[in-house]
Amino acid sequence: xxxxxxxxxxxxxxxxxxxxxxxxxxxxxxxxxxxxxxxxxxxxxxxxxxxxxxxxxxxxxxxxxxxxxxxxxxxxxxxxxxxxxxxxxxxxxxxxxxxxxxxxxxxxxxxxxxxxxxxxxxxxxxxxxxxxxxxxxxxxxxxxxxxxxxxxxxxxxxxxxxxxxxxxxxxxxxxxxxxxxxxxxxxxxxxxxxxxxxxxxxxxxxxxxxxxxxxxxxxxxxxxxxxxxxxxxxxxxxxxxxxxxxxxxxxxxxxxxxxxxxxxxxxxxxxxxxxxxxxxxxxxxxxxxxxxxxxxxxxxxxxxxxxxxxxxxxxxxxxxxxxxxxxxxxxxxxxxxxxxxxxxxxxxxxxxxxxxxxxxxxxxxxxxxxxxxxxxxxxxxxxxxxxxxxxxxxxxxxxxxxxxxxxxxxxxxxxxxxxxxxxxxxxxxxxxxxxxxxxxxxxxxxxxxxxxxxxxxxxxxxxxxx
Numbered sequence: 079x080x081x082x083x084x085x086x087x088x089x090x091x092x093x094x095x096x097x098x099x100x101x102x103x104x105x106x107x108x109x110x111x112x113x114x115x116x117x118x119x120x121x122x123x124x125x126x127x128x129x130x131x132x133x134x135x136x137x138x139x140x141x142x143x144x145x146x147x148x149x150x151x152x153x154x155x156x157x158x159x160x161x162x163x164x165x166x167x168x169x170x171x172x173x174x175x176x177x178x179x180x181x182x183x184x185x186x187x188x189x190x191x192x193x194x195x196x197x198x199x200x201x202x203x204x205x206x207x208x209x210x211x212x213x214x215x216x217x218x219x220x221x222x223x224x225x226x227x228x229x230x231x232x233x234x235x236x237x238x239x240x241x242x243x244x245x246x247x248x249x250x251x252x253x254x255x256x257x258x259x260x261x262x263x264x265x266x267x268x269x270x271x272x273x274x275x276x277x278x279x280x281x282x283x284x285x286x287x288x289x290x291x292x293x294x295x296x297x298x299x300x301x302x303x304x305x306x307x308x309x310x311x312x313x314x315x316x317x318x319x320x321x322x323x324x325x326x327x328x329x330x331x332x333x334x335x336x337x338x339x340x341x342x343x344x345x346x347x348x349x350x351x352x353x354x355x356x357x358x359x360x361x362x363x364x365x366x367x368x369x370x371x372x373x374x375x376x377x378x379x380x381x382x383x384x385x386x387x388x389x390x391x392x393x394x395x396x397x398x399x400x401x402x403x404x405x406x407x408x409x410x411x412x413x414x415x416x417x418x419x420x421x422x423x424x425x426x427x428x429x430x431x432x433x434x435x436x437x438x439x440x441x442x443x444x445x446x447x448x449x450x451x452x453x454x455x456x457x458x459x460x461x462x463x464x465x466x467x468x469x470x471x472x473x474x475x476x477x478x479x480x481x482x483x484x485x486x487x488x489x490x491x492x493x494x495x496x497x498x499x500x501x502x503x504x505x506x507x508x509x510x511x512x513x514x515x516x517x518x519x520x521x522x523x524x525x526x527x528x529x530x531x532x533x534x535x536x537x538x539x540x541x542x543x544x
Contacts, residue, residue, distance in 0.1 A: 118244050119143045121260035123224050124267035125152040128478030128493035130208050131173035132264050135501035137213045138175050148223035152209040153201045155270040159297045160198030167194050173494040176208045222249045228430035241472055262473040262504050269421035269479050276417045278388035285392035293415045297321050300328040310338040317418035318345040318353050319486050323368045325416050344387035423480045432470040440483030442467050449485045463499025463514035475500045
């Protein structure tokens, strides 16, 4: 049969029927699902880039599947920030299995590999066409929000015949609650809809909930739909990642048209060295340019940089929102706040599954140490696939951004390789599942290079041992 890797004579599991599939080199990797009803589909949660890549691989392996998407369209989360230019060129944004399916359609032209698109272009030029491929389109269920995933008939504590039971997925749909049974589940629902709060220590600041009319999370459309909200206002951006940097740069463009706009940028670290990224050393030019432009704006006084800002409270005054830090000091007063401090996985719907997570990142347990930004230095993320992403609950996988938990170092190409390996494993193609390849561009930033410059990094020797 034809696999995701081309024509293959490998003995892969049939979508119906059941036979033991044993990986002699790693029996744990391929705990057989032969006790589960193989006539049931594999359910993919989320129709974003990684979920659709999983679907494309499932088509290649001729597996039955469903894609459950909470939003009214595919890539629903990304469509909320379609105005944002990505820092990754097209060469990193198209999943190989998706490319093959689209090429077979005959009416799709692949974009220039070296060009860096906007998120909206990724949706219009790749994700929407892929979702319209008949073998995928028929399997997508929109407005189906997953409420819970469990082992049918088994709560978290019950052993019973757990490994033989199918998964039960409960969803909210336009027609009311629905239940789906599945032989395996790939959760690629992401983290974008569950942003980290403004407050320090991972909890909301006092007054944060009461000030929601003045706070946006992520990357609002500063130069488009939200233009009037920020024009001529005092705006605080909180965060030190690429999203925060992008927000600051958009506000700078807005200030060109509305000079009264005042921009403050709050970061928790005391030394901003890492904030500027790799600059010209970054193999992704657009990503390196973000930090370079941001540093120039700070150096020239167009942006007020607040270092060591850990917010504990917001006080609403007649003149604006007063920002209080953990030492009880009033740091600044603003009209609007944009919180771009990352996101975390929503694990509530998985409470009845037996899962293991890295305690620092909330990533899949084995993956966590490989991507932990507290430990990870300038080498690329090691290749990883089904073996590193498996959980004690046989047949369940987290993939994409959600598999990284709170770690901010995810790239789409990583998720594409994850689901290729997972689908190969679920299809019985253990050799392909093990053969994981991942080449990521260097950031130009090394923890060792910057550690001695950061007064909150710890002893330099500890960095050398990472």
